[in-house]
Amino acid sequence: MAIDRTPVLKRCRQLGIDPVVMGINKESHRQPKRRRRQESEYGMQLREKQKAKFIYGVLERQFRGYYDKAMKTKGITGDNLMSLLECRLDNVVYRLGFARTRKEARQTVRHGHIMVNGRRVDIPSYQVKAGDVVAVASKAKDLLPIKEAIVASNGKAAPAWLEVDIEKLQGSVLQTPVRNQIDLEIDAQLIVELYSK
Incomplete structure (x- = not known):
């Protein structure tokens, strides 16, 4: 079984997540590196997907399965995806x-x-x-x-x-749960755009 062993605070810093979202009340005192280049559209979509996978502790194959199931369900695919992860x-x-x-x-x-x-x-x-x-x-x-x-x-x-x-x-x-009841700052529409390419 694959396990993500990345240190939580380091991954939170990379993805721009507050560690409290992960249930951890630690603070990192390291300064984030300044990005010189503007992030591409693909980069933003990928970061949102990685953020969702990291928060819920899901790996790629399972996450793709959730996306496929969300597409087959009636309604907005992004909202369905977040609802499946939340349940x-x-x-x-x-x-x-x-x-x-x-x-x-x-x-x-x-x-x-x-x-x-x-x-x-x-x-x-x-x-x-x-x-x-x-x-x-x-x-x-x-x-x-x-x-x-x-x-x-x-x-x-x-x-x-x-x-x-x-x-x-x-x-x-x-x-x-419906989308407005999920308090996570994840733009599910960007994930849908990434998978629909």
Whole structure:
């Protein structure tokens, strides 16, 4: 299995992402290098695609699969793509506050600590749907990483398309997210333009 081992802060600096988006409260004190050349249209499109892949922790083949699925779905392709990425189980676990970062959420899911509608699911790319109930498994409720994540996310509200019950350590998907409910600064239209060449 391919793994992206690039240091997170370095990659954030390259792509112009605030590390808080990744769930990391560190700051880099290095000064970004001044770009001498104006970025080309292709360069901007590629950077948006790399940004989306890096934030959601998806590699190229899987990302292309999401794009193909988004194209076949009714509606605006870019919005469909963002919605598909947002409905990944590891992202939902992160958004509910059961993990501090998406990487930690992915590991939590892989280790079988997450239940969807009462069934254990250990596939991070599992697509949740409206009405699904995502909960921490009863054996995992006392795990230190989950407790730390809940303490860290105490003041942070879940997105409008999710409802979370911290006492029961579960959340429900109220609806499929629409583009204006996704708070990431990614221009999905540029990704669509890149793939449609």
